[in-house]
Amino acid sequence: MxxxxxxxxxxxxxxxxxxxxxxxxxxxxxxxxxxxxxxxxxxxxxxxxxxxxxxxxxxxxRPDLKRGNFTDEEDEIIIRLHAILGNKWSLIAGQLPGRTDNEIKNYWNTHIKRKLLARGIDPQTHRPLGSAEAAAPGVVAHRAAALLHATTAPALAAAAARTLAAKPTPAASSSDDGARSTSTSTSSGGGASTGEPRCPDLNLDLSVGPPPAADTPPSQPVCLCYRLGLRAGEACGCQADKPGAGGFRYFRPLEQGQYI
DNA sequence: AATACTGCCAACCGCGGGGCA
DNA sequence: ATGCCCCGCGGTTGGCAGTAT
The missing domain is CATH 1.10.10.60 (Homeodomain-like)
Incomplete structure (x- = not known):
């Protein structure tokens, strides 16, 4: 062609x-x-x-760009989203108003990877370092797909599911400086899953059950940001507190036994 | 002071996907 | 149904600045 x-x-x-x-x-x-x-x-x-x-x-x-250092809160949001979405920087950036995918990608490779390693967490798998088990691609992909089954944001969910299905925990940049200096002990993926959370210090259970203090039944569409513990006006860019308003990012948990 | 090394970040490259004719 | 065009994305590179020797 x-x-x-x-x-x-x-x-x-x-x-x-x-x-x-x-x-x-x-x-x-x-x-x-x-x-x-x-x-x-x-x-x-x-x-x-x-x-x-x-x-x-x-x-x-762009005039709406936020300059300056990332806050600890932004760090944690990036880590949580990366645990679910992998290297989908544009999707992650979508949850951080004023930040660009390129900026987040660079920040991840230069700061957060190191931060996670210092915590003893593998930045690729979000599992404890030294753990023999790596995330099982199929399980993770299915789980992510289920978690992100979209109602009004199909692109986001589809992209997330696609990504995770293809490469559940995409390898970090192999050539960038951050990777050069930090990407040593990471596994190459594959292996069996034990069902253990990929990142034990993060509550990534987004699949079922009402969100904290939620008055919405489990079958209702649920904002991904909300499930991540974010709120509108905080880092969350959607308007979860204004049902019906535009710009929502809703994700409906799958029914039991339902697959995408 | 000079040189080497490291970290950071802006920018580039190539690919995939969606829209349209 | 097919192929082309364009946009957007993720990965990678190159250069500058700061730090160590």
Whole structure:
């Protein structure tokens, strides 16, 4: 087939963005909004490919980005979500307003992995280090799929289930610096599951039963964030306290014996 | 002071999926 | 039904800054 290159590479700049380029991009998006990234560079007078423009905007120039260090609370949210979703950085980022997938990915590889290792937890499997058992792909995938069976957010659930089915605890980046310095004792996946929680210090039981202090019966759709112990206005980006409002991320637990 | 090493992060690359003709 | 186009994602790389020797 052969996909054509995304841009005329010979006529595009690469590498770090200059202040002028940033200003042009911001000015254009302010005036026209985010639109077709492929045609944006030309329209904005930038010698960049559309992908580069999108990345620069998404990861650096967007006005709603939260700059600065991650809080401990954000750390814990990332860890919890990673235990369920694996390296689905965009999904994780979706739960952390103002943070980008790239930022979270970098932060994971440089900080959180080390943090987990210091706690004696394998950052890949979220199991105690030294444990002979690794998470069983099938079991984990099925469990995640069940937990994330979506009603109004099929993409999220499907992506999570797909990911975990394909690679339940995706290997960390093999070449990045964080991995270079920390990814030594991790297992390569596979092996039998004992049913033991992947991360014993985290309550990841999202599958059944009402959430804490919930007045919703188990069969009701349940917000993933809510099940993770988040609340709207906190790190949770949805509006779990406003039923019926848009932007919900609801997940309905499967009935007993139900499979996806 | 110079050099080597390490950590961090912005940016790039290639692929997969969805939409559309 | 098929193929193309575009977007978005995850993995990876490169360069800069800080630290150690």
């Amino acid at each position: 052969g996909r054509s290159p995304c841009c005329e590479k010979a006529h595009t700049n690469k590498g770090a963005w200059t202040k002028e380029e940033d200003e042009r991009l911001v000015a254009y998006i302010r005036a026209h909004g985010e639109g077709c990234w492929r045609s944006l560079p030309k329209a904005a007078g930038l010698l960049r490919c559309g992908k580069s423009c999108r990345l620069r905007w998404m990861n650096y120039l």
